[in-house]
Amino acid sequence: MIQTPYLLFLGDAPDALAAKVAQGIKDWRPENCVGQYRMEGCKADLGLADMTLEEAKAAGAKTLVIGVANRGGVISQAWKKVLVQALEEGFDLASGLHNLLRDEKDLAAVAEATGQALHDVRVPEVEYPIANGKKRSGKRMLAVGTDCSVGKMYTALAVDAEMRKRGLKSTFRATGQTGILITGDGVPLDAVVADFMAGSVEYITPDNDEDHWDIIEGQGSLFHVSYSGVTMALVHGGQPDALILSHEPTREHMRGLPDYQQPSLEDLRDVALQLAKVANPACQVVGISVNTQHLSDDEAKAYCAKVEAEMGLPTVDPFRHGAGRLVDALEAM
Amino acid sequence: MIQTPYLLFLGDAPDALAAKVAQGIKDWRPENCVGQYRMEGCKADLGLADMTLEEAKAAGAKTLVIGVANRGGVISQAWKKVLVQALEEGFDLASGLHNLLRDEKDLAAVAEATGQALHDVRVPEVEYPIANGKKRSGKRMLAVGTDCSVGKMYTALAVDAEMRKRGLKSTFRATGQTGILITGDGVPLDAVVADFMAGSVEYITPDNDEDHWDIIEGQGSLFHVSYSGVTMALVHGGQPDALILSHEPTREHMRGLPDYQQPSLEDLRDVALQLAKVANPACQVVGISVNTQHLSDDEAKAYCAKVEAEMGLPTVDPFRHGAGRLVDALEAM
Numbered sequence: 001m002i003q004t005p006y007l008l009f010l011g012d013a014p015d016a017l018a019a020k021v022a023q024g025i026k027d028w029r030p031e032n033c034v035g036q037y038r039m040e041g042c043k044a045d046l047g048l049a050d051m052t053l054e055e056a057k058a059a060g061a062k063t064l065v066i067g068v069a070n071r072g073g074v075i076s077q078a079w080k081k082v083l084v085q086a087l088e089e090g091f092d093l094a095s096g097l098h099n100l101l102r103d104e105k106d107l108a109a110v111a112e113a114t115g116q117a118l119h120d121v122r123v124p125e126v127e128y129p130i131a132n133g134k135k136r137s138g139k140r141m142l143a144v145g146t147d148c149s150v151g152k153m154y155t156a157l158a159v160d161a162e163m164r165k166r167g168l169k170s171t172f173r174a175t176g177q178t179g180i181l182i183t184g185d186g187v188p189l190d191a192v193v194a195d196f197m198a199g200s201v202e203y204i205t206p207d208n209d210e211d212h213w214d215i216i217e218g219q220g221s222l223f224h225v226s227y228s229g230v231t232m233a234l235v236h237g238g239q240p241d242a243l244i245l246s247h248e249p250t251r252e253h254m255r256g257l258p259d260y261q262q263p264s265l266e267d268l269r270d271v272a273l274q275l276a277k278v279a280n281p282a283c284q285v286v287g288i289s290v291n292t293q294h295l296s297d298d299e300a301k302a303y304c305a306k307v308e309a310e311m312g313l314p315t316v317d318p319f320r321h322g323a324g325r326l327v328d329a330l331e332a333m
Numbered sequence: 334m335i336q337t338p339y340l341l342f343l344g345d346a347p348d349a350l351a352a353k354v355a356q357g358i359k360d361w362r363p364e365n366c367v368g369q370y371r372m373e374g375c376k377a378d379l380g381l382a383d384m385t386l387e388e389a390k391a392a393g394a395k396t397l398v399i400g401v402a403n404r405g406g407v408i409s410q411a412w413k414k415v416l417v418q419a420l421e422e423g424f425d426l427a428s429g430l431h432n433l434l435r436d437e438k439d440l441a442a443v444a445e446a447t448g449q450a451l452h453d454v455r456v457p458e459v460e461y462p463i464a465n466g467k468k469r470s471g472k473r474m475l476a477v478g479t480d481c482s483v484g485k486m487y488t489a490l491a492v493d494a495e496m497r498k499r500g501l502k503s504t505f506r507a508t509g510q511t512g513i514l515i516t517g518d519g520v521p522l523d524a525v526v527a528d529f530m531a532g533s534v535e536y537i538t539p540d541n542d543e544d545h546w547d548i549i550e551g552q553g554s555l556f557h558v559s560y561s562g563v564t565m566a567l568v569h570g571g572q573p574d575a576l577i578l579s580h581e582p583t584r585e586h587m588r589g590l591p592d593y594q595q596p597s598l599e600d601l602r603d604v605a606l607q608l609a610k611v612a613n614p615a616c617q618v619v620g621i622s623v624n625t626q627h628l629s630d631d632e633a634k635a636y637c638a639k640v641e642a643e644m645g646l647p648t649v650d651p652f653r654h655g656a657g658r659l660v661d662a663l664e665a666m
Binding site for chain 1: 463464465466467468522523524525526527528530531532555556558559560561562563564565566568569570589590592593596600604607608611612
């Protein structure tokens, strides 16, 4: 678990897109963000207060989060001076980059000397159990996609935010690097050893109040041959009461698989629901989330209306239309 | 890849069951077995020639395989003297036990000094790729089960043996510890990191002659919530042309999950086939393998006949009735 609040490190980001992890943290958990740290030449700006390490420390920041990715997703030598200084001033460090903080000898040595933690969120930090399938108290929602990268994380974060806005009990459960950095907790599911995948999902969605919702971040797709095993572990380990189908309607083929077409929403609904009912016979499909970023406003509205009529389920783009109708459907269960 | 042939180490096995890994190797790959090594008090006997290390070495054995499990599945101190001596005499060691040969300081030191290999088959030895889903040449069969431990490995080994007996091109592809020790090669799928599961299955079942069959060892079950992700990776990474359904009809609940019932063979057929068709639209379910070990001869015959009538697929217990009818079905494709 990563200590909050954060100082967001934007480094020498060449553009706003390079700081999209930091942007995600600021968008979804502004209360976790004390300020931003920018090096000379940084082209990203989250609109947070620019702070020195000393100022951020005085403002209560506990962890410096690397919210920027340079080319190749590695830890840049140009950042090292700031990272070392942060450790010396009592910050923990957190990163989702490919190469690990712990493998950088200078950072590892200073962390050891200062007693500060290095969080590489791509690496599981827990010895997860094998899933036991026991019925847990509380409610759980999972977004399942026709493909990878169709907006499952966004959907879950938007549903969680709307639920909390309504005063409902809800917790976003992160299963990927960005989600873990946003919330400070979760499982990097794609890095877990096969036998323990479903158990890790059970572990992060434990017994809870009967009126509490775990909003579980989805991964992959049951129809994406590279990652379907990870999705399967979420469907069974997550024991969802509710599924939301996620879709991006302009894809020409499955992400990274030129020879594969996306399944229909009907096929996704039927396969996901049958498999989910193994772990939770009461599971229902409650709504559809469409990523309409490549459609105009009118096209988006028309597409969602068409799908809604065909599938008989509330259909929205939570980014464009809000997640209200999806939460209505969850509340109505 | 483990060097063959083997000397099978039975140690101080308290009974025949404790040596079941060695028994599997001897049953399925007698040509890999030069002899057996038994310590004083050993109660197991494979009917192979008892050999000293020197005799086995002279007979060509390359690897001493630990074919015995003691209580807890760990490497016994009582075995150490023999294991060290084997390394010194030029044997590699191979083990599927929970604790690793490489973690035993004495064995690691002697292996390093002698240049011999320590194979812990529970640990992946390859950096597997992420699955790319590209269509591969050659044919593939996968057994999928209503539950774990219903006879999928036995079915695959029996089909492979029958195919080779008929002069067909066939390779058993191991995906678990015992299978890897039997053949000397394969992937310990349950120990692979999630993102690489399907890729590891693609890796062990590469392009081949168009008339060659990979007979892939199944794992888990799409309906077993603890391990279904592993099974899913086999269904998509294996790209099977043919599925065989495996079932054990006397189970009162799913293995290790008292609150879960086995699915029907119809449900298994429908779900497995729909998912398999994502990776291989031509996939067919060609037969059913029933583990009838808890039924009498008459009961077994009657049960298989009943299932065959209901499902319209050749239904046999390959242990009791042979795998001939399953191979007939594969040949007819």
